[in-house]
Amino acid sequence: MPKEVLIRYDRCLGCRSCQLACAVAHSSAGNLFGAVLNGEKPRTRIFVHQVGGYKAPLNCRHCQDAPCIDACIAGAMHKKGDGTVTNVGGEQQCTACWMCVMVCPYGIIRSDAEGTMALKCDRECRDETGIPACVRACPTGALVYDEVDDYSGRRRLDVLHRALSNV
């Protein structure tokens, strides 16, 4: 079963470490100082939001029947073998028509700085152990990269129950 970035809502402090790590991992320098020195303005693909007193990061859910794939007029958005939904690395090029932006219910597909292509979580940030940068960076363990098996499914539901009672 493919792994997913799972969110343990009760642990997020809103520190935005995941945002920074995501942006840096997707910069061409690959590290913060290099990116800054190169004058790069790397963009994050994970976003920390707040509902009431409650914070949580949100990134691509890599949907089963992903609406962004249906909507992509260029045929660039596709699902890879490991379940990753991405508009890069396929046969076709993103043309920045924003159809995917229009249909993503989570609002996590954004434009790049130049407005020439859509950016989203592509899991190209995984380190040698296969852990995505946002998960690696999270100091409280609010982000977990794991298979959604029954065990963790139950745990997430439990976490969600508690989370929702706080909202």
Add this chain to the structure above:
Amino acid sequence: MRFVIIGNSAAGVAAVETLRRLGGFQHRITVVSDELTGAYSRCLLPDLVAGKSTEYSIRLRPAEFYRRLEVELLAGVAAVEVRPGEKRLVLQDGRELAYDRLLVVTGASPVLPAVPGVKAEEVFTLRTLRDARRLSALVPRVSGAVVVGGGLVGLKAAYALKQAGLAWVTVVVTSPRLLIRQLDERAAAMVERELLNAGIDFIYNARVKAFAAGPQGRLTGVELEDGRELPAGLAVVAKGVRPNSGLVEKAGGKVGQGIVVDGNMRTSLDDIYAAGDCIQVTDRLTGQKVNSALWTLAFEQGRYAAANMLGIARPYPAPLTRLNSARFGGVDVVSVGNLEGEEVLAQYDPLSRTYRRLVFDGERLAGFILAGKVDGAGVYTALVKSGRPAWAYRRQLLQGQVGSVSLGTLLEQGKKDLNRNCHINTAT
């Protein structure tokens, strides 16, 4: 089982992929297409004309797609008759194909106004690769063009012709402003300004009386009903499309605003399914029967049809039939759902140079327009689609701060899913 698919664009490709993904490789799939090439993106034809894309880059799937999915592609041959009684399909060249389940994804064709000269060789529509090739070939030999129609296709065509190097391009619009079906005045003005800056002219409240031809039969200009005559070496007509429902109609199938299908994409004929621009759908918001003529809908309907053809019952939920995204120069536009409603809130944000307009029916967000920057548009779309109470979020929505709205949505989704005992990692 033998599946035959008539048509090879969005719905056809989605259906093929889904048939293989859910049904494996034991079924036989034949795709019949009246076009010579593999599937390509119609929406990108203007880019081809503009010289920004190549035929290679607008292909929808790689060349080995059909081989890899073990699909027999009969390209360049039209289907002329369906015999539902015999479960056979007759092709233009006399061949007959037997099918167990047939999928009709014949798309739509451009509507041409019934005016003199419309058949001239220099009067184009922009629907097929062939159209785009012919248009591109003529562009270097003329200096000016008239585009008839101020809708999305017309404006994209006009913009493309200008980028392709034509000295002047005039758009003739029947309505008092452009994109009347997608935008309000304010947003339309933003798009207009962008296009004016690109050097495109507009004539509003005008209709074409005739396409005038010179002594050699070549197009010389476009005559308007008010007597004006616009010189032009070529013209593009973009006055909407009409569903290609003829095959099913001739075979005795029910047709309304397109081929009538039930909730499982079945036509009124046994074992014949239909999807995409050729069918009629019920608008999710208005309940009206309308022609489904959107790329996104064609793709998702292709998926639903394929699942149903395999016997996996998958009811198709009523879609949003107004769902458009486009960009003109520095202005991106997204318009979804109803343009008018009980309560309309609108605001221009000078910082992000973005105009946002929200249409509410009671608590429900029934439609919206974003013009300028469109980040987060999907969050609005999800609210329109789900009908979830959104009035409480109006301030954030108007200011484009949709992060908390989407998180709230996700948490609510999680709450719902808790009862269904599954995880929240799937959308739609």
